[in-house]
Amino acid sequence: MKRLFIVFLLIGSLALPLPSLYGQRRPAKNAAVTTATLATQRGADVITAAQMRSFLYFIASDEMEGRDTPSRGLDTTAKFIAMNLGRWGFKPAGDNGTCFQRIALRRDRVDAAQTRVELNGQTLTAGEDYLPSATASHISGQLVFAGNGWFIKAKDIDAYKDIDAKGKIAVVFSSPMGFPRGLRRADLTGKQGEDWMNAAEYARKQGVVGIVYVPDFQFLANWDRNRQRIMERGTTIPEKFQAQGPGQLPSITASPKLANALFQGEKQNATALFEAAYGGGSMPSPFALNPDKKLSLNVAAKTETIGTQNIVAVWEGGDPVLKDEYVALGAHYDHVGIGNPVNGDSIYNGADDDGSGTTALLAMAEALSHTTPRPKRSVLFVWHCGEEKGLWGSRYFTDNPTIPLDHIVAQINIDMIGRSKKDGDTNPRNKDLSGPNEVYVIGSTMMSTELGDLTLATNKSFLNLNFDLRYDDPKDPNRFFFRSDHYNYARKGIPIIFFFDGVHEDYHQPGDSPDKIDYQKMEKVTRTVYMTLWEVANRSVRPKVDKPLPAQLAGN
Numbered sequence: 001m002k003r004l005f006i007v008f009l010l011i012g013s014l015a016l017p018l019p020s021l022y023g024q025r026r027p028a029k030n031a032a033v034t035t036a037t038l039a040t041q042r043g044a045d046v047i048t049a050a051q052m053r054s055f056l057y058f059i060a061s062d063e064m065e066g067r068d069t070p071s072r073g074l075d076t077t078a079k080f081i082a083m084n085l086g087r088w089g090f091k092p093a094g095d096n097g098t099c100f101q102r103i104a105l106r107r108d109r110v111d112a113a114q115t116r117v118e119l120n121g122q123t124l125t126a127g128e129d130y131l132p133s134a135t136a137s138h139i140s141g142q143l144v145f146a147g148n149g150w151f152i153k154a155k156d157i158d159a160y161k162d163i164d165a166k167g168k169i170a171v172v173f174s175s176p177m178g179f180p181r182g183l184r185r186a187d188l189t190g191k192q193g194e195d196w197m198n199a200a201e202y203a204r205k206q207g208v209v210g211i212v213y214v215p216d217f218q219f220l221a222n223w224d225r226n227r228q229r230i231m232e233r234g235t236t237i238p239e240k241f242q243a244q245g246p247g248q249l250p251s252i253t254a255s256p257k258l259a260n261a262l263f264q265g266e267k268q269n270a271t272a273l274f275e276a277a278y279g280g281g282s283m284p285s286p287f288a289l290n291p292d293k294k295l296s297l298n299v300a301a302k303t304e305t306i307g308t309q310n311i312v313a314v315w316e317g318g319d320p321v322l323k324d325e326y327v328a329l330g331a332h333y334d335h336v337g338i339g340n341p342v343n344g345d346s347i348y349n350g351a352d353d354d355g356s357g358t359t360a361l362l363a364m365a366e367a368l369s370h371t372t373p374r375p376k377r378s379v380l381f382v383w384h385c386g387e388e389k390g391l392w393g394s395r396y397f398t399d400n401p402t403i404p405l406d407h408i409v410a411q412i413n414i415d416m417i418g419r420s421k422k423d424g425d426t427n428p429r430n431k432d433l434s435g436p437n438e439v440y441v442i443g444s445t446m447m448s449t450e451l452g453d454l455t456l457a458t459n460k461s462f463l464n465l466n467f468d469l470r471y472d473d474p475k476d477p478n479r480f481f482f483r484s485d486h487y488n489y490a491r492k493g494i495p496i497i498f499f500f501d502g503v504h505e506d507y508h509q510p511g512d513s514p515d516k517i518d519y520q521k522m523e524k525v526t527r528t529v530y531m532t533l534w535e536v537a538n539r540s541v542r543p544k545v546d547k548p549l550p551a552q553l554a555g556n
Ligand SMILES: [Zn+2]
Pocket: 332, 353, 354, 387, 415, 416, 484
């Protein structure tokens, strides 16, 4: 009797955040039936593997060209999403009565005709001898060799140890934006700018006036593609993000021919240094090059304004008061575009990343549009752009919201839910990929105990997928919490839930294609998210934020 009483108490406490599911106190064996009926009433059956397959085969098709930000493929995908939202009767919530929230981008490109780089007075050829970054510059100076250019306290790496590089041009053996050999993101512990600095940051700190990057084999093997990327496409960034941070240091990327010329007659030649940096030897100490050698960079750049967009739409709630509050759903519809070919394929389709989340949101939108009565709260859909560039779209939306941010009661982010680990898969790159009935759930408990409990209880009473919570930890070395759009909502105090299938062999590869997706899994996860969305939307009070974002997650 006593024991039973305790059990009832536990059920009672679970019932609090979930009145619609548990309020009826049915016997346990009927609970699943009840939830299934409820799911049908709410339109969850509209979400199907077949429907998502047809959406995703469009979104992740080669014609979308990998959906880089900005690109024609991304714009076409945006039109496809908006066209469907229009058909389903969604309320546009972007700019000027459209579903598009426009983001102005500034693009800087090299003006090759006006650019001149000289070594000891001898003019070098742009595109052949070097690739100039699109930073207008007029500098010249003596040269220092500075290892890989990085500072990483925990690894005892200090590229400028015991050398004065002030006012000089540093030659570093690393690829621009690349990581030094043998290091991973997880090795960068502590605070950026203090405990670690990349080559550009550390050079600036040392008073260096310009950088010559000597890139690795992979960069050299794709020299032509890199030339196109750096010289023709240039660098692009949202105009509103411009003011922050110092400008770029002038830099060029050297061909092997130029690297040889730079180290001619020095105590270590370019081949030896290349071997040390990329082969496996240890990196020699920094040294000043012959003071008679002088490099000058006169780089001209052209600037233009182009655009991209988030897609924003609202499904209005049915309750006259609660409809002013929103449950936000998010995914990123961009990917990394066209890149280095692998087995002859250069289109990075991004079917899982994040075609799957993009599709899941479309499927949920279609389901809502078929369902009466409506959920009590409104549902805000945001398809973000530029996630792969550094969470651009979500940062832009949360800094320039088109609805009041404090009316968002929770944000649910879906980034990769389409892949599953097959039985007998021993590929180490699929080690952490979740199985067909599994998904990683991250962040749901970090700010709101109620939201975390609701997420688990909804799943238990419905499809009972295996929710793997191992990354739901502020100390997660993978830092998944920072690595997708939900982060920008959490930063603004909005509790979030992040659904994710885990890293796999095709992550950021041309092989992330729609034929490799487990559509049954996508259906299960999307229906589960959909039911979670309804539970949050129909609660009488919004999920309470009872803890601040953990300190490890608040910074960055
Ligand atoms: Zn992603």
